[in-house]
Amino acid sequence: MPHPLTTALEELRPLLLDPDRLVRAVAAGRRRGQEPPEHERVELRPVALRSGPHLQAVARSGPRVSTRNAAVGEDAERLVEELLALPFGNWHVETAAEVVQLRVTKRGEAQLHRAATSKRQVAAGPAAHDRAKQRLVDPADxxxxxxxxxxxxxxxxxxxxxxxxxxxxxxxxxxxxxxxxxxxxxxxxxxxxxxxxxxxxxxxxxxxxxxxxxxxxxxxxxxxxxxxxxxxxxxxxxxxxxxxxxxxxxxxxxxxxxxxxxxxxxxxxxxxxxxxxxxxxxxxxxxxxxxxxxxxxxxxxxxxxxxxxxxxxxxxxxxxxxxxxxxxxxxxxxxxxxxxxxxxxxxxxxxxxxxxxxxxxxxxxxxxxxxxxxxxxxxxxxxxxxxxxxxxxxxxxxxxxxxx
Ligand SMILES: C[S@@+](CC[C@H](N)C(=O)[O-])C[C@H]1O[C@@H](n2cnc3c(N)ncnc32)[C@H](O)[C@@H]1O
Missing domain, CATH: 3.40.50.150 (Vaccinia Virus protein VP39)
Known part of the structure; x- marks a missing residue:
């Protein structure tokens, strides 16, 4: 059932901002009738840096890649705020417990699908969520x-x-x-x-x-x-x-x-x-x-x-x-x-x-x-x-x- 887009995006926010639960999230695609977002794809994941826990965003546009690390707290909130405001057509969010997919329909509403993370995924740990992680260098780069x-x-x-x-x-x-x-x-x-x-x-x-x-x-x-x-x-x-x-x-x-x-x-x-x-x-x-x-x-x-x-x-x-x-x-x-x-x-x-x-x-x-x-x-x-x-x-x- 379609949901109002802003409400659906709000549901993603706490998942993206919880470094203990978030495994990774990917925003990609464009919305019908809107200018494409400035990045083709952004991947978010929690990372542990020397200076403490951060939320890392790797943004890709063609061969151009940029990385931004935002410290958990206000910095990460600002980053998530900016990303949720971009006109992506899809969000895919994986946490330790569930996988949430948000797709923006032709009418600009949101289709939200939530599924429990499979036992196999949980047993194998975060790496199982990410086929690309089998490789350190993304072959699709x-x-x-x-x-x-x-x-x-x-x-x-x-x-x-x-x-x-x-x-x-x-x-x-x-x-x-x-x-x-x-x-x-x-x-x-x-x-x-x-x-x-x-x-x-x-x-x-x-x-x-x-x-x-x-x-x-x-x-x-x-x-x-x-x-x-x-x-x-x-x-x-x-x-x-x-x-x-x-x-x-x-x-x-x-x-x-x-x-x-x-x-x-x-x-x-x-x-x-x-x-x-x-x-x-x-x-x-x-x-x-x-x-x-x-x-x-x-x-x-x-x-x-x-x-x-x-x-x-x-x-x-x-x-x-x-x-x-x-x-x-x-x-x-x-x-x-x-x-x-x-x-x-x-x-x-x-x-x-x-x-x-x-x-x-x-x-x-x-x-x-x-x-x-x-x-x-x-x-x-x-x-x-x-x-x-x-x-x-x-x-x-x-x-x-x-x-x-
Ligand atoms: C077989 S290619 C390998 C290129 C690349 N490393 C790769 O694996 O795709 C060898 C390269 O070494 C360069 N090369 C060979 N002898 C060299 C030398 N003495 N000094 C600098 N470059 C050299 C050649 O111009 C060539 O581009």
Missing amino acids: PLFTVLGAGADKRRQVDAFVRLLAPLAPKLLDGAAGRELRMTDLGCGNAYLTFAAHRWLGERAAEAGTALRTVGVDVREDVVARSRELAGSAGLAGLDFATGTIAGAVPFGEEAPDVVLALHACDTATDEALARAVRWGAPVVLAAPCCHHDVQRQLQGSFDAVDESPAPPLVRHPILRERFADVLTDSLRALLLRLLGYRTDVVEFVDSRHTPRNALLRAVRTGAPARPELVAEYRQLTAAWRVEPALARMLRPEVDAVLGA
């Missing part, structure tokens, strides 16, 4: 469409951000009282740069910190396009720079806190790791792409038959290629560990979405090189007769830890 990211790239980007997420609290603590700085080296079309900036930027805003992100690529065209898009999407703190990774100075004198590199080609990944080590970046996430450097060295090393078990492993080009991938990333991880990073290598996304799905996750500890790791490195490089690109790029640092 219109920004991806503008950027031209396909489904596989959206998956990769989400998986990448998922690995960044557990490191965010420490990063934000480390940047207390100043801005947080992130760079994406070899950013290409910048799908990851945009998504990571948006995700970490929201966490930074919640913590009362600003995030600056700079994507770096040698290609002027992709940098110009990304820069223009960042401006039109209203993403504050996001910028792009043209140049090589080896020469990148994304923040001038300041070092980045986070270094990302997703599929930077061949030794561009090594350039990214080398930059990160010299900057002393606290967090490095790098998913390597093609590996040619070690592969080339292996090819030359075992042309002559010798006593070692190596030749059968490197004789066939396809096996040599696969083996070189494993050896390259093992040596990269080992070098990072020698140079003061706790490092692991993980599969960041299912191989259906990219065969290049290994990721080096390195967190700086500054711990001195352990002698057994030094021995491992010497043994491995001697046995396979290789000097990896990362070691060449960081020769003084590597020589210092190897005691050369």
Whole structure:
């Protein structure tokens, strides 16, 4: 049965203003015969910030996203007042106990539907209310469409951000009282740069910190396009720079806190790791792409038959290629560990979405090189007769830890 619109909206107000009950609320759509609201969609949810409980509103209009945090109390009341006054066609409000749907009819009345939250939803907690929450990066974000990211790239980007997420609290603590700085080296079309900036930027805003992100690529065209898009999407703190990774100075004198590199080609990944080590970046996430450097060295090393078990492993080009991938990333991880990073290598996304799905996750500890790791490195490089690109790029640092 239709209700007067103002009465129905009044019923939503206490639900939106109760941070203990509200799970999330979404206002979207337009009313017949009225100008569309200034945002296509606004999502509200309670968030716990350092400064206390807040109501967070994330508003989207095309690729433009803005976030507003209102402290529970007068600020949140003002925010809800403003949103209820906008001419949205639908409200969807989820609380711990019920789901309330309000739809504005053609006549400008309200259809109100209330249903108890299902037991399954309650048992699973708030996450079950929100399919998008399965992903940290919303695959339906219109920004991806503008950027031209396909489904596989959206998956990769989400998986990448998922690995960044557990490191965010420490990063934000480390940047207390100043801005947080992130760079994406070899950013290409910048799908990851945009998504990571948006995700970490929201966490930074919640913590009362600003995030600056700079994507770096040698290609002027992709940098110009990304820069223009960042401006039109209203993403504050996001910028792009043209140049090589080896020469990148994304923040001038300041070092980045986070270094990302997703599929930077061949030794561009090594350039990214080398930059990160010299900057002393606290967090490095790098998913390597093609590996040619070690592969080339292996090819030359075992042309002559010798006593070692190596030749059968490197004789066939396809096996040599696969083996070189494993050896390259093992040596990269080992070098990072020698140079003061706790490092692991993980599969960041299912191989259906990219065969290049290994990721080096390195967190700086500054711990001195352990002698057994030094021995491992010497043994491995001697046995396979290789000097990896990362070691060449960081020769003084590597020589210092190897005691050369
Ligand atoms: C395979 S694309 C990956 C792009 C993006 N990170 C992604 O995953 O969609 C590699 C990018 O790295 C850039 N690149 C390669 N070598 C580079 C270097 N030495 N310095 C800067 N950019 C480089 C290329 O121009 C290209 O845009």
